[in-house]
Amino acid sequence: MEKKKVVGFSFGRKMSNTEVMIKEALLECERAGMEIQFVRCDDLNIHICTGCCACVGGLMSGKGRGTCVHKDDEFYVIEEALMSADAVIVGSPTYEFAPTGNFKVVCDRIGPSHDKTFRGPAVEKGIEEGRDPQTYPDVRSVKPRVGALITVGGARTENWLSLSLPNMYEFTMPMGIDVIDKYKYFGAMNISHVLGRPDVMDRMTQLGKHIVEALNAKTEEERTKYRGDDQGTCPVCHEDILTVSHKGNKVECPVCGIEGELTIEDGDIKVIFSEEEQNRSRLHDAGKWEHSNEIRDGAMTQKKVENLNELKKKYINVGEA
Numbered sequence: 001m002e003k004k005k006v007v008g009f010s011f012g013r014k015m016s017n018t019e020v021m022i023k024e025a026l027l028e029c030e031r032a033g034m035e036i037q038f039v040r041c042d043d044l045n046i047h048i049c050t051g052c053c054a055c056v057g058g059l060m061s062g063k064g065r066g067t068c069v070h071k072d073d074e075f076y077v078i079e080e081a082l083m084s085a086d087a088v089i090v091g092s093p094t095y096e097f098a099p100t101g102n103f104k105v106v107c108d109r110i111g112p113s114h115d116k117t118f119r120g121p122a123v124e125k126g127i128e129e130g131r132d133p134q135t136y137p138d139v140r141s142v143k144p145r146v147g148a149l150i151t152v153g154g155a156r157t158e159n160w161l162s163l164s165l166p167n168m169y170e171f172t173m174p175m176g177i178d179v180i181d182k183y184k185y186f187g188a189m190n191i192s193h194v195l196g197r198p199d200v201m202d203r204m205t206q207l208g209k210h211i212v213e214a215l216n217a218k219t220e221e222e223r224t225k226y227r228g229d230d231q232g233t234c235p236v237c238h239e240d241i242l243t244v245s246h247k248g249n250k251v252e253c254p255v256c257g258i259e260g261e262l263t264i265e266d267g268d269i270k271v272i273f274s275e276e277e278q279n280r281s282r283l284h285d286a287g288k289w290e291h292s293n294e295i296r297d298g299a300m301t302q303k304k305v306e307n308l309n310e311l312k313k314k315y316i317n318v319g320e321a
Contacts, residue, residue, distance in 0.1 A: 008036070018091040024205060025204045026208065027205075045074050048108065066113045078106060090147060099167050116141065147171075151184050165184055180211070180224065
């Protein structure tokens with residue numbers, strides 16, 4: 001029987017906190033018989049996304065593979081690692097309130113080009129038409145995967161990391177990777193290295209165990225079960241971050257894009273998300289289809305601006321040296 005594969009993606013410094021925490025979790029996966037791989041993303045030369053939409057355009061036409069116009073960088077290392085993975089462990093330091101800039105660059109490149117609701121139909125069409133697999137997306141694009149998220153920040157005050165884990169769903173969301181655990185290590189400035197914090201390292205061992213449990217699960221419910229320490233306010237992403245909509249008692253989860261109702265029970269704030277809203281979370285297929293259909297409709301019905309090149313002339317070279 002082929003081994004399940006777990007890939008760790010680190011956006012931290014070599015052998016510093018983030019990397020070592022990921023590797024501890026990977027070692028636990030290896031002890032359980034899993035194949036492991038580690039990718040130090042900051043070692044790779046990866047160009048920024050230019051927003052040209054060529055990747056999505058090709059997928060929507062049914063003739064593309066979702067590949068990027070950039071052919072001279074090393075994004076292929078991350079892409080192949082993702083394609084081969086059954087589980088991912090993604091870690092990023094928090095330098096300024098959120099994951100690193102390089103993390104965001106990689107997420108933009110994963111983005112719509114790897115969205116399962118774009119790639120899935122293109123794969124199905126290619127197979128149905130009996131085409132060469134090199135003419136449609138990698139069939140591994142849509143296989144089920146689980147994941148875990150890790151962030152590390154020096155700040156002793158936890159809320160200086162408040163936008164880190166919510167933003168890290170950008171890595172897992174497009175491919176529908178089910179996040180089953182996550183961990184926020186704050187106060188890292190208190191000690192020179194996480195190896196001096198056996199409690200944190202034990203938690204990484206546990207995170208590895210959670211990945212193994214999910215990969216060995218016999219049912220879909222058990223595979224996708226959330227195993228983190230804190231269930232959070234949102235029952236889907238398990239984050240506490242909320243957007244107040246100023247529409248009565250309505251609030252939104254900015255990770256999932258779903259609406260809930262805020263109530264006070266015995267002096268405690270509670271937020272209720274209906275089953276219908278939970279199902280349309282962008283972390284679930286229904287929510288992803290809702291968005292990708294928006295994109296398809298926009299691409300097909302987009303209103304053209306007349307004399308656009310003439311209108312742009314006013315702005316050419318404005319303020320440029």
